[in-house]
Amino acid sequence: MPKNKKPQGGRAARNFEPRYGANKTSFHDRHHGASSRDGGRDERGARSDAGDRRSAPAAGGYDRRPGSRSAGHRGYRPAEAESGAPKQRWGAQERAGRDEARSIRNRAESGRREAPHRRDERPRFEGGSERPRYNDRPSAGRRFDERPRRDDLGGAERPRFNDRGADRPRFDRDERPRRDDRGGAERPRFNDRGADRPRFDRDERPRRDDRGGAERPRYNDRGAERPRYNDRGNDRPRFDRDERPRRDDRGGDRPRYNDRAASDRPERSYDADRARRAFDRDRTQRSYDAPGERSRPSTGGAYRTDRPRRDERPSRDARPGRNDWNAKPKAAFEPTDDVVHERLEAKSVAAVEVDGVSFGDLGLGSNIVETLAGMGAATPFPIQAASIPAVLGGRDVLARGRTGSGKTIAFGAPLVERVLQSQAGKRREFGRSPRAIILAPTRELALQIDRTIQPIARSVGLFTTQIYGGVPQGRQVGALKKGVDIVIGTPGRVEDLINQGKLDLSDCRIAVLDEADHMCELGFVEPVQRILRHTADGSQKLLFSATLDREVAALVDEFLVDPAVYEVAGEDQESSTIEHRVLVIEHRDKAEILTSLVDREGKTLVFARTRAYADMLAEQFDDAGIPAVSLHGDLNQAKRTRNLERLTSGRVNVLVATDVAARGIHVDDIDLVVQADAPDEYKTYLHRSGRTGRAGRSGRVVTLITRQRQRRMTELLDRAEIDAPFENARIDDDIIDEITGRTPTAEVLTR
């Protein structure tokens, strides 16, 4: 099954590593004679040259040398690598030809996965074939079936997305070729609206006023007509700290998250009578409780008849804005960085109602039920029990279930069942177009969803494929050509393939948005809308998120008909398994406190606000002897996947990530989440902290802030409905040991 990644692949690949060491040696021998390299490089040198490039501890012997990790590693110190051998690895002559050779090689190699070792130190390939033979290359963390097939390498001439010159190792800052040497220099980078804008070379960047603001838009500023990110409406004044009334003054006009009528509202009740009022409340323009007589499957498109057609509906101006569903007066001082949307009203499902219900009772077929059991899902979680029958019934569904509550299966299993039913009696044709699509905000999440759904789909003979960016598209297109039933992907590549005519969604009857509220944020929502418009008329839509609120209104408005809205009852902090704390620290202590926080036994996920800081922290932890990797959008996809896998597999215990890892990513037993930078949005807080305490396990979240941020943090926690103690902390404080579990007091805290 070359078209899909299998989790086992990684393990299999790792198992080959010892054998690889032998291969590598023979490779070296083959080429040694032709090498003009210093003849003093003996067998051991060659082996460490190869082995050090991999991080596998099992690889040949180098791990016995303390202090030397791998040459590709930030903590690597060459002095310890070779006894007495000169550091110089390239003769002057070789270096002269190196750059030229490299650019040729880059063009040839950029279509396939990046070789794990640094190009400029790699044993020379120039003499022989341009690339090592299959199985001859170092295979750190590589899954064989993930590698593009040979015939897919046609795309080789084209540099990979997000890959700014394959020869630029991210961490080897010192060895990075100067900018002008990089072959890729003339190609503008993604997200770079000015080819001449280097990322790191701050000093070389023209001063702000020199840049001629007129022709080059500022970051995130795409012209006046386009609202700024997070700024929904030009009429809304910008957040002005000074003008903002004190917190206690605000209560009246701005509802808290989860608060439908501020303080005068009675405790939220989950009575059945409220349940059905889902979307129609206070909103007369469109009624979602119109009789659900949409007969979608048979009369594709007919569902639009039970709602006013676009031109019959009140004009845009007459309707409340997208964020004004309930026509609540907007507070003039609302911070622009954390818009609080109304929470959707939903029918809630209590855990007790679900007791004793099986997946089979909910309407799933026996193959699927068995597969779920094999995956460890023996009985349905509440959110699954609620949404599975609704999805099987063909309804549009909005579902909110907190992080780690089993949302993927909640939409995945019934989706497979439904696709299966729609195919019943038909043969699987070659080249059939997909019947269902699942969209996720990040590639890692798309991959993870596929890992969950693929086994379910395969158990009934259906095929899935991932369509996401950062990797060559050849294999994805190949899979689509053969015929795929369920597509799982990220918006960019999906839309790209649609536009190229390589992905046809016209037969796609089910569309799922995972992390739906995030997918509705500015910048994300437009491609998502365009993609959804390509699906079959009247296709069923499923929107899932842990923080599902009215931010999804734009999509609901256009695409959903009489949706069923579900949430799980009693999902408050008391029932949560996550313990939250805020450490108020001095800024100068931050680095050291962070290091001591991650210096512990269990898996720790650290969130940083920027990519650069994430890297910096990972490096800092490494230097302190705590193996750490980073995960953010500046890494190429191979490294992203690999670094996440290193945490999953337990090869490292510390991952420093940007918010790319905030949502959806499931890694077993992360028991501490550290927020090196506090999030700006309460939703981000909820999602980040949701990386721990999954499926009922316990977890802790520690957020570091400075004194100045206390008030903002209080407000944020308020919106997230989380109570967390604020504690002053200094370096070597007992509190830190308490959190990391280094002292017996920790037992008291874990209860």
Add this chain to the structure above:
DNA sequence: AAAAAAC
């Protein structure tokens, strides 16, 4: 000023 998503 920041993350993410295409080639």
